[in-house]
Amino acid sequence: MKIPEKFTINLQEVKIEIVDTLPDQKFGEYNCITDTIKVAKYVKDDDGTIRPLKEEQIENTFWHELLHTFQWHSKGEFFEEESNTYAGYLLEFFKSSGLIIN
Numbered sequence: 001m002k003i004p005e006k007f008t009i010n011l012q013e014v015k016i017e018i019v020d021t022l023p024d025q026k027f028g029e030y031n032c033i034t035d036t037i038k039v040a041k042y043v044k045d046d047d048g049t050i051r052p053l054k055e056e057q058i059e060n061t062f063w064h065e066l067l068h069t070f071q072w073h074s075k076g077e078f079f080e081e082e083s084n085t086y087a088g089y090l091l092e093f094f095k096s097s098g099l100i101i102n
Contacts, residue, residue, distance in 0.1 A: 001055075001059050001062075001094070003016060003018060003039065003058075003059075003062050004016060009069060009070070009073050010073050012035055012073075013035065014035045014036070014037060014069055015034075015035065015036045015037070016036075016037045016038075016039070016062070017036060017037070017038045017039070018038075018039050018041060018058075019038050019039070019040055019041070020040065020041055020042055021040050021041075021042050021043065021044065021050065022038060022040045022043075025043055025044055026040065026043075027039070027040055027043060027053065027057065027058075027061040027064075028040060028061035028062070028064060028065045029065065030065045030068040030069050030072070030078075032072045035069075037062070037065040037066065037069065038065075039058055039061050039062050039065065040053065040058075040061070041053060041058065056091065056095075059091055060087050060088060060091050061087075063086075063087035063090045063091055064083045064084060064087035065083075066087075067082070067083040067086050067087055068083050071083065
């Protein structure tokens with residue numbers, strides 16, 4: 001899957017950055033102030049070893065943060081459980097259905 005560089009929601013541009021690492025062993029983050037999604041390619045283990053994330057982990061993280069964007073723009077708040085659940089469902093749907101979005 002090719003993750004886009006940006007998109008709009010409610011006529012506001014949301015930028016997406018693929019970065020090497022994020023602080024605090026995060027896989028991704030959505031910043032509602034700057035409307036920016038960041039997705040890491042690598043995460044540090046507890047012992048400090050930098051590990052590459054699998055393609056599925058990166059895709060799942062993107063969907064998770066995208067759902068936080070939707071939550072923020074519709075509810076003004078975030079729900080981790082909801083984002084985790086629906087991100088996993090979306091990724092599994094795309095992988096198992098063979099649907100390709102160009």
